Amino acid sequence: MIIDIQQASWERGDKHVLRDINWQVRPNEHWCLLGLNGSGKTTLLNMINGYIWPTSGQISVLGNKFGEYDLRELRKSIGWVSTSLQQKLYGSETATRIVLSGKFATIGLYDHTDEEDLEQALKLLTDLGCAYLAERTYDTMSQGEKQRVLIARALMAKPKLLILDEPCTGLDIFAREQLLSMVQKVATDGPTIIYVTHHVEEILPCFNQTLLIKQGEVFAAGQTNEVLTTERMSRFFDVPVEIERRDGRNWLFVKETESLWNSN
Numbered sequence: 001m002i003i004d005i006q007q008a009s010w011e012r013g014d015k016h017v018l019r020d021i022n023w024q025v026r027p028n029e030h031w032c033l034l035g036l037n038g039s040g041k042t043t044l045l046n047m048i049n050g051y052i053w054p055t056s057g058q059i060s061v062l063g064n065k066f067g068e069y070d071l072r073e074l075r076k077s078i079g080w081v082s083t084s085l086q087q088k089l090y091g092s093e094t095a096t097r098i099v100l101s102g103k104f105a106t107i108g109l110y111d112h113t114d115e116e117d118l119e120q121a122l123k124l125l126t127d128l129g130c131a132y133l134a135e136r137t138y139d140t141m142s143q144g145e146k147q148r149v150l151i152a153r154a155l156m157a158k159p160k161l162l163i164l165d166e167p168c169t170g171l172d173i174f175a176r177e178q179l180l181s182m183v184q185k186v187a188t189d190g191p192t193i194i195y196v197t198h199h200v201e202e203i204l205p206c207f208n209q210t211l212l213i214k215q216g217e218v219f220a221a222g223q224t225n226e227v228l229t230t231e232r233m234s235r236f237f238d239v240p241v242e243i244e245r246r247d248g249r250n251w252l253f254v255k256e257t258e259s260l261w262n263s264n
């Protein structure tokens with residue numbers, strides 16, 4: 001089992017940020033985690049990475065039960081690409097050095113690297129369509145380029161689990177589609193992926209499983225095509241929507257925009 005969460009809750013004061021979460025991620029599955037702002041996605045990721053502990057319930061990640069092993073070791077097996085990571089990196093570093101630093105999960109490169117590491121970093125940059133960026137500094141890259149370099153960095157440590165937290169934020173439609181096609185490629189023979197988003201359109205065919213999270217609770221979890229139905233998504237958003245499938249992707253249309261005003 002990659003992730004096994006049993007009845008996990010996380011409370012802060014009298015607020016239940018997460019309540020009775022049950023979620024199992026098995027090998028060979030790729031999951032999409034979908035929820036609106038404030039639904040608890042980041043809190044759940046923080047729990048998976050061991051930054052917070054459930055106030056009740058149990059969680060085990062990559063076979064390690066929390067409380068019984070070294071968290072720093074576990075985190076080396078988890079690649080996490082997020083906007084907050086993007087902001088921490090140094091603008092003057094080249095793409096190659098950023099990818100190399102992924103081997104040690106450090107911000108900046110302080111450890112010794114060898115020829116083999118360099119070859120691997122350049123291969124990852126090539127696989128992600130970023131070979132041309134190898135010597136470019138981070139502060140000169142577009143948002144889409146930065147995200148692809150960060151995915152290459154995360155893969156450098158050969159993680160068993162890769163978390164992509166809203167990787168398409170701030171991308172135009174073409175940069176988004178380019179990034180998504182890279183993600184689809186990484187999913188083919190790479191680590192288990194958890195892809196976090198607000199947008200149904202970003203759920204690629206490789207994300208065969210979807211978890212819907214609403215107000216801190218699991219609203220639905222299972223096969224993407226069974227979870228993403230017009231009826232269920234309308235209940236999920238509390239607004240009448242329609243889901244249309246095209247080319248293995250799902251597109252969402254809001255049917256009555258007036259209902260948006262009523263829901264606020």
Ligand SMILES: Nc1ncnc2c1ncn2[C@@H]1O[C@H](COP(=O)(O)OP(=O)(O)OP(=O)(O)O)[C@@H](O)[C@H]1O
Pocket residue numbers: 012015017035036037038039040041042043044
């Ligand atoms: N340390 C904390 N103390 C109190 N409340 C918190 C804490 N962390 C998160 N929350 C609250 O829990 C809820 C879920 O937050 P979380 O950041 O997990 O949502 P999210 O789904 O990641 O949202 P977004 O899509 O906007 O990033 C929010 O209402 C947030 O204010």
